[in-house]
Amino acid sequence: xxxxxxxxxxxxxxxxxxxxxxxxxxxxxxxxxxxxxxxxxxxxxxxxxxxxxxxxxxxxxxxxxxxxxxxxxxxxxxxxxxxxxxxxxxxxxxxxxxxxxxxxxxxxxxxxxxxxxxxxxxxxxxxxxxxxxxxxxxxxxxxxxxxxxxxxxxxxxxxxxxxxxxxxxxxxxxxxxxxxxxxxxxxxxxxxxxxxxxxxxxxxxxxxxxxxxxxxxxxxxxxxxxxxxxxxxxxxxxxxxxxxxxxxxxxxxxxxxxxxxxxxxxxxxxxxxxxxxxxxxxxxxxxxxxxxxxxxxxxxxxxxxxxxxxxxxxxxxxxxxxxxxxxxxxxxxxxxxxxxxxxxxxxxxxxxxxxxxxxxxxxxxxxxxxxxxxxxxxxxxxxxxxxxxxxxxxxxxxxxxxxxxxxxxxxxxxxxxxxxxxxxxxxxxxxxxxxxxxxxxxxxxxxxxxxxxxxxxxxxxxxxxxxxxxxxxxxxxxxxxxxxxxxxxxxxxxxxxxxxxxxxxxxxxxxxxxxxxxxxxxxxxx
Numbered sequence: 001x002x003x004x005x006x007x008x009x010x011x012x013x014x015x016x017x018x019x020x021x022x023x024x025x026x027x028x029x030x031x032x033x034x035x036x037x038x039x040x041x042x043x044x045x046x047x048x049x050x051x052x053x054x055x056x057x058x059x060x061x062x063x064x065x066x067x068x069x070x071x072x073x074x075x076x077x078x079x080x081x082x083x084x085x086x087x088x089x090x091x092x093x094x095x096x097x098x099x100x101x102x103x104x105x106x107x108x109x110x111x112x113x114x115x116x117x118x119x120x121x122x123x124x125x126x127x128x129x130x131x132x133x134x135x136x137x138x139x140x141x142x143x144x145x146x147x148x149x150x151x152x153x154x155x156x157x158x159x160x161x162x163x164x165x166x167x168x169x170x171x172x173x174x175x176x177x178x179x180x181x182x183x184x185x186x187x188x189x190x191x192x193x194x195x196x197x198x199x200x201x202x203x204x205x206x207x208x209x210x211x212x213x214x215x216x217x218x219x220x221x222x223x224x225x226x227x228x229x230x231x232x233x234x235x236x237x238x239x240x241x242x243x244x245x246x247x248x249x250x251x252x253x254x255x256x257x258x259x260x261x262x263x264x265x266x267x268x269x270x271x272x273x274x275x276x277x278x279x280x281x282x283x284x285x286x287x288x289x290x291x292x293x294x295x296x297x298x299x300x301x302x303x304x305x306x307x308x309x310x311x312x313x314x315x316x317x318x319x320x321x322x323x324x325x326x327x328x329x330x331x332x333x334x335x336x337x338x339x340x341x342x343x344x345x346x347x348x349x350x351x352x353x354x355x356x357x358x359x360x361x362x363x364x365x366x367x368x369x370x371x372x373x374x375x376x377x378x379x380x381x382x383x384x385x386x387x388x389x390x391x392x393x394x395x396x397x398x399x400x401x402x403x404x405x406x407x408x409x410x411x412x413x414x415x416x417x418x419x420x421x422x423x424x425x426x427x428x429x430x431x432x433x434x435x436x437x438x439x440x441x442x443x444x445x446x447x448x449x450x451x452x453x454x455x456x457x458x459x460x461x462x463x464x465x466x467x468x469x470x471x472x473x474x475x476x477x478x479x480x481x482x483x484x485x486x487x488x489x490x491x492x493x494x495x496x497x498x499x500x501x502x503x504x505x506x507x508x509x510x511x512x513x514x515x516x517x518x519x520x521x522x523x524x525x526x
């Protein structure tokens with residue numbers, strides 16, 4: 001038998017704007033809930049009901065956990081579900097309920113009912129329930145998904161990203177995390193010892209991070225390696241990953257699947273999209289999409305109508321192919337390395353349902369097929385595999401990431417490199433403040449609040465999402481504004497701390513707006 005470990009990385013940057021009733025970037029969360037997280041939980045429920053021995057690993061990053069448990073964002077998510085349902089019902093009235101419009105009405109009403117009745121609006125508790133029953137392993141991430149190699153010259157910032165993530169995980173899930181998704185799978189030499197200090201036992205690297213290690217791994221990426229600092233590193237199987245995520249050569253490009261870009265949010269007159277999309281607001285995706293991929297180079301105006309039965313037939317074909325391909329690929333590897341191999345296949349969770357509409361059905365079917373004895377595979381998690389195979393080779397991994405070209409260039413290039421001198425300066429100031437005040441047993445309340453909020457603002461500025469969005473020029477203006485705003489707030493708070501004259505009104509506004517990590521211990525930056 002060979003082992004298959006599927007890993008989903010669920011993460012969104014912390015976006016919360018209580019000062020606005022409708023804010024475009026908050027839709028990232030609403031879309032993920034409706035299109036990804038609820039369909040995945042639905043699939044998990046069906047797998048549990050079938051009594052199958054499935055196993056899956058999933059990151060729930062600290063910013064995502066904070067948003068899923070935030071009362072304001074939960075109420076706005078519920079409002080969004082109501083409005084999508086209302087639009088779907090209007091669409092049935094416009095074009096009839098016997099086809100795609102009726103499918104969407106039934107689907108979104110079902111998912112809204114699951115959100116309220118099955119999960120009581122608490123998706124964090126829903127995922128935690130699958131971990132507690134043993135099917136799902138939830139792992140942590142950096143506190144705000146900071147790109148750790150570009151913080152390496154300020155070690156206190158790296159330690160804080162790790163320590164605060166572990167502490168937040170304990171509060172969310174009532175236990176310590178065993179593994180961590182390194183933000184962007186990015187590694188630098190010495191990070192393993194920092195992970196060990198937080199009792200993190202394993203992490204994932206892109207293939208070259210393991211393959212270019214020293215000494216070269218004898219089992220390539222088909223076995224974990226122990227690092228000098230202690231934790232185990234698992235290498236990503238690029239071919240298996242590309243088969244699933246690539247719209248060019250992978251399954252999502254099948255012409256039968258739903259097209260992502262053709263959406264009634266852009267096709268219909270604005271007046272017909274209310275109340276979901278404000279009449280005078282910017283155009284945006286509604287989630288109601290009536291066309292299929294059709295072909296890679298087919299213009300939007302020539303896309304054919306989506307046929308649900310055809311798409312589900314493609315799901316079955318692709319799931320069968322994926323499992324058979326993994327079995328065929330691993331059989332000779334087992335013979336070559338002389339022991340049970342493991343293939344680790346990580347993805348961004350939002351691929352399943354958001355970018356690839358049929359992704360949750362595909363994943364569910366793969367888990368069904370993989371759980372069958374005749375699959376020749378054992379569904380597992382990295383933690384389970386390490387328990388069963390505690391002896392592995394010692395290797396020093398190579399610096400790496402899973403970004404374009406494999407290193408740091410996505411997050412440090414002409415469009416975004418300007419941020420790092422400011423982030424380093426702020427990290428150094430935070431470290432110095434933590435050292436100065438950590439031993440003060442009679443710290444005034446305003447200083448305690450200021451130090452905590454300084455730490456929040458720095459952590460939020462460090463999010464790798466902002467640099468990525470600047471590079472891709474997707475929401476680049478928003479990403480730039482967020483980086484500057486957090487750094488500006490940090491600077492103002494730090495000046496108030498140094499002068500002994502706090503701006504209480506500014507501090508209160510920052511606390512009201514940026515609520516992540518309410519129990520944050522700023523001493524983590526020592």
